[in-house]
Amino acid sequence: MTVLSRFSNKVVIVTGGGSGIGQAVVRRVVSEGGIVIAIDVNETGLKAGVKQTEKIAAAGGRYSFKVGSISDEETVKKIIQEVVDQEGRLDVLINVAGILRSSKFTETSLEEFMEPITVNLVGTFLTCREAMPHLIKTKGNIVNCASTSARFGHPYMAGYSASKGGVEAMTKALSWEYMKEGVRVNAVCPGGISTPMKESQGERMGGLDQSLFAHLMRIDYTCGEPDHVAAVFAMLASADGSFMTGEIVKVDGGVHN
Template structure:
């Protein structure tokens, strides 16, 4: 594997599982020092213990709490002395019929999936300006089009998509690049129940041109690319990692 991040420091939120875990592993494999952030301390420690101790640190934090995010970034600077990349990946999901969505469910999604992304970007900015660093936000294909029964998640991820664009405009002259990834259905803890539903997976396979769900490592590879100098002239992009879902206009295949 290439060594694109030797000497670089990366924060990955939601690093205890799924896309976040795969992303942290990818950065470490490419030479980075990585700060693994999550609310799930036990799972976070398990991931960290499987990686080289001199390359990782763990920090429990709830990204929906701006003070916790500020403290998280301060702790990383205190340990590693710099910051080159932040991957705002932490997310939650709530859905259902719009009439049944409570204030609590709505705020749970918004506070983590969009507030947490903004807080991470804001806290990282002074340090990324020094290193001419990079931000990568985990959005979703659910942020580029609607789903049935997923209005809070759609709204939050749509906000991440456009926040990514807006920050790219505001931060470009500071030398900071801001990009996002938009995965389709990915094999993670959040989708574990879906992975056991063979009928549902068949429906997804029919709509995904590549005919299968995404693996976390496949999203991590794109995140690492966007954060690297290989993507040095890319900013404001929301890259579909969706097996071709977004290539369709929604009409059924003609057999």
């Protein structure tokens, strides 16, 4: 296996780095020499990342974390400025942090509808806004996390689908707005991935999760793993994705083809 070092001397913020896809992205970027700062409300998961990354850090690669919610404006401002003050620069922002709420549409309260929008969409907006001036200086890039639920009508997920549709639209808008400044903005669009978030969704719905439509259509559906998605995040965030901006890359094992 070829050892990559695409993130040597690159300062990378990963939101949602305490579990699931975000944690896999942290491992991948550190293993390629990145200086990674993870943000999450899950302090236990963030601390677990210390031992994980110590074993795989490439030359110069290192990991640290900051506990906080990306949906809080002052927290986002403070953390991103702290990162830039400590490291002297910011090269990449990878937004993975998100929450999922599942319920029958007519039984969904306004609060339940707004929760994923506040974290997934508003949180992504805040981190992108605060990171952008620093990324302009380094000609850096952003990779956001969308979802197949934004495009393919997953049931019981109106709020989540709306939030991820917003992330996709905002990604495309920013890619055009900052193209001349040399900042690329892309997104990854995962399908069903084996993560704590997906497992908790299945429990809330009595086992009826986002792969429901696949079972109804008699598709032999197998969830992907976080590392499958992390590999695509890493490609887009690295020089290998240097001729890509405004792209929404689907990673779902072909289920939505």
